[in-house]
Amino acid sequence: MSDNGSNGTGFIGASLKRKEDARFLTGRGRYTDDINLPGQLYAHLLRSTVAHANLGSVDTSAAEAAPGVHAVFTGPDMEGVGGVPTGWLIHSKDGSPMVEPAHPAMAIGKVRHVGEIVAIVVAETRDQAREAAALIDVDYQDLPAVASLEAARADGAPLVWDEADGNLCYDWEVGDRAAAEAAIDGAAHTVSIDVVNQRLVPNAIEPRAAIGNFDPTTGEYTLYTTSQNPHLIRLLLGAFVLGLPEHKLRIVAPDVGGGFGSKIPHYAEEAILTWTAGQLARPVKWTSDRSEAFVSDTQGRDHISTATLGLDEDGKFVGLKVSTQANLGAYLSTFATCVPTYLYGILFAGPYTTPAIYCEVEGVFTNTVPVDALRGAGRPEATYLLERLVDKAAAATGIDRVDIRRRNFIREFPYQTPVALQYDQGDYDATLDLALEASDWDGFEARRNEAAGRGKLRGIGISTFIEACGIAPSAVVGSLGARAGLYEVGSVRVHPTGSVSVFTGTHSHGQGHETTFAQIVAETLGVDFEAVDVVHGDTNAIPFGMGTYGSRSLAVGGTAIYNAVQKVIAKGKKIAAHLLEASEEDIEFADGNFTVAGTDRSKSIGEVALTAYVPHNYPEGLEPGLEETAFYDPLNFTFPAGTHVAEVEVDPETGEVELVAVTGADDVGRIINPMIVNGQLHGGLAHGIGQALLEHCEYDDEGQLVTGSYMNYTMPRAGDLPNFNINHNTTHCTHNPLGVKGVGEVGSIGVPPAVINAVVDALSPLGVTHIEMPATSQRVWQAIQAAQAQD
């Protein structure tokens, strides 16, 4: 076996076509809304139309009497059922625990955001349920709302929660404040920046859906749901909300049409549908429409920050201080509290050697839809701030943008940052060099001049970044407040004829696990790729798992599978040794064959598997069968890194920004399937470009969503994007056997500051020094007008 865990059969590193594509391309995918159960009823969820109100009477009598209606339930009907939990306890600077308000599945007493669930109506048809819901008379006694961070933190602001003074959930910090301030005070140069990281709507194209079912004869509940992590849903729904033991609660997440973080949380809908199915002993289905998704799917980002960087005379960063307010929404979603803290503040070293760093974050309640993870989750917010600040530092010191980054790169590994993380490996110069070459950075001035001849302002921008992925070591996250472990589980079942079923606790909703994991198993077990199938998404089929998010599936879940394969091989050696009448220590495994060292006597994995299931001639005391499970708890985060370069042309008359080139040079660790990896990079880039140029979730002062449909929330289209120039320079992760890091979030983390730096570069001749995301046409035009007015 080579040092990279390969048996050399060539599956690892090959762009094999995906196993999952055949069903998706022919319309035979099976998404939650495609499933219909016998006797199924349909639910409509009545949602609050106001952002903040005392709930007076909720009169459901007319709805209950409407045609086809089986039941109407409101919050008080579910009283006694547990609230929807949050997964991470954050402590404030003073050691006090965060304010953690109750989160009833349906509103009781008050509503706190538009879209909060007030009632469920169950009827024979979808239309009947919807029409009956319109008959419910809700007495909303309006309260003043706080719809933004500014409003929520203003003196005397209305309170979302009476127990949260100043609407503060927590006031958290990381790093050494005194050291950072002292370094900044003594610095030769200081540069400050105020940035907004705007709220986004995740917008997986498949809206969420759920089907609850209950079998009164077995007492077993089944929930089909659009989830990235079915076992996590079982844990939260069973242990915290409904009080159901695991063996009576099955969660199935079938094909899921994209997640991007919005399908991580345990949602109230899942609890309501499961509970309602139990009440009625009938399957009950709910499918969100897009308008509903805009006010009920968790949203992302939404920070306001101010930061100061100190530099010495040579442009070396000496200290960084960041103060951030993070909008958490009205209720604490599953990962809401950790995203702006432990997935954010610990990123501020970036790829740089800044010796003193301090970050403080206020988590703030508002009367808006809950905020949770969105592709990158915390790390894009940190990277955007840092890379904008570095560009400003370059401008302030007169040091070239590339040079100032290079002067500060970390080059010795492992590297302990001042904000908790220890980077195991990386080569930031290599990805920078690659990106500069691939983007023809040096030839840019000619392109700028050519564009100027066409009346366009051309700009180029760069971002060098790291990310922390592959979450996460359970003991570490436990000490930081996580309420679950973040290991992963893989099972490998070698069948009697040598075909293989692989069971993973991760979930694939576009990532191609059915292909990538099969490549790992085929290569390491020396079997044919076609002989391996991967099973995911059903808690009754899979031992356990924590799911897919934080670019963890390959680094954590893939390693669990790899380790399970090693256990299979170890057992196979005992069987082979017996069959070959050799000592176990003399058996070598390669290319699917167990061989007595130094001889040509061998048994194939197929022969060993058959023996394991037909153990007529078998080692004494050894269990029959060939199936192994591994739980893998990672030793550290993984640290993908890279350089992104963006090039834009601005139409100075309209302010329109055209993105003309995007170059990525990425180190995502060892690559199993280059085709899939590049696809993940493309998708992340589009998401990051969407944030930089197009997407913005806006509320009005009353907490009504202004951008509540695709009519006014701008989704990136094919015509908004260029082809992507993707390049790789790979270093291997040192602490997992596959050497893999993660790729799903790279683009959304790395590219937004590159795009904005390019826009600012294009506008800098006009005197523009900063522009907020998204750099819409109007915003750019206004920035140009303002700069010209100052002249």
Added chain:
Amino acid sequence: MPAVTMTVNGVSRSADVEGRTLLVDFLREQLALTGTHVGCDTSQCGACVVHMNGQSVKSCTCLAVDADGADVTTIEGLANGADLHPMQEAFREHHGLQCGFCTPGMVMSAIDLVNRNPSPSEGEVRHWLDGNFCRCTGYHNIVKAVMAGADAMGGGS
């Protein structure tokens, strides 16, 4: 309730529907052709695109009754047994899909483009896909797939 009869994937199908029944709901709920998806309610995402009388349309914005007598093709009607349509094959070959949810609409839309414009430029492909959203792929490989699919179709289906 009005009765409708239409040809779906080459087979004549008749059913009673409400006036308000959308074509996509008729296909998904009454004919169990769940390959056509619904991703929005404002006629923008294109997950629901099917062909009606040879042209791509958004089946979430068409009434089933208004499709009476029409010839409808959905994603389920493209492959010939185990042989994928060249556009389906191009999406597979070029990794033009990830989660698969937008894919049926994307493929149906792409075929309509090639039927009109046998060898579209990259810019024409991107412009044509205005009515199809994808959140996974960044469109890079979809555009590649459509251009390869156009080549493979040899100028129309």
Added chain:
Amino acid sequence: MDDFQYHAPSSVDGVLSALRGADDGKVLAGGMSLVPVLKLGMAAPSDLVSLRNVPGLSDIEDHGHCLKIGACCTHAQVAASSVVQERIPALAAMAGRIGDPQVRNCGTIGGSVAHNDPAADYPAACVGLGATIITDRRKISSDDFFGSMFETPLEEDELVTAVCFPIVDRAAYAKFENPASKYAVAGVMVAEGDDGVRVAVTGAGAGVFRVAEMEAALADDFSADAVSGIGVSSDGLLSDNVAGAEYRAHLVTVMAKRAVEACG
């Protein structure tokens, strides 16, 4: 969506009598505006009267001095029509940029003008080119047809059957799109013909409007420079999350200039 009675008569008279027999009847053409409105519950008509069985509404006829375009012609049909491309290329180009391909495959000129969405493209094309709206009972000039948002002089039981576009010497349409919806934030049709110069703006105001100052300047000197310095007041212009009134006013001037440039 609430249910309704559906009718698909096979003549214009049948359509009219179905509309007269309904409490609150609406005409269904391509459905690209109406069906979304129904789905979002913004309208709940008692009856829908489909035009799909009415013959003769999808023809494009060259009458020498004008093109007569049947009300059920789709945007795709207009965009691809060799007659339109040859006789009024600006109209074909405009139709080819409406919405997205699937909208263009279903959406019709008659539906668009009857709906009179303030951000739709056809109102600017009609007013800018000096078109005449033909109904089952009368002819209405574009200047009289398009009121403030969604308002037209159409009677409850009146059906648009065609639109006649005069052949002009030169014309072009420039549009700044809403990046989310693809509707016009500011769309300007500039045309010069027997009727003189016309400049019609959609998307920016509560309804399509003409810019007299630009028309006069262009009549004097048909050049981009002639309009580039002419601003429109932002008073009364629309304002939304994409574009405030000031920005819209600015875009009107820029689009007018670009339309003139595109006229060649």
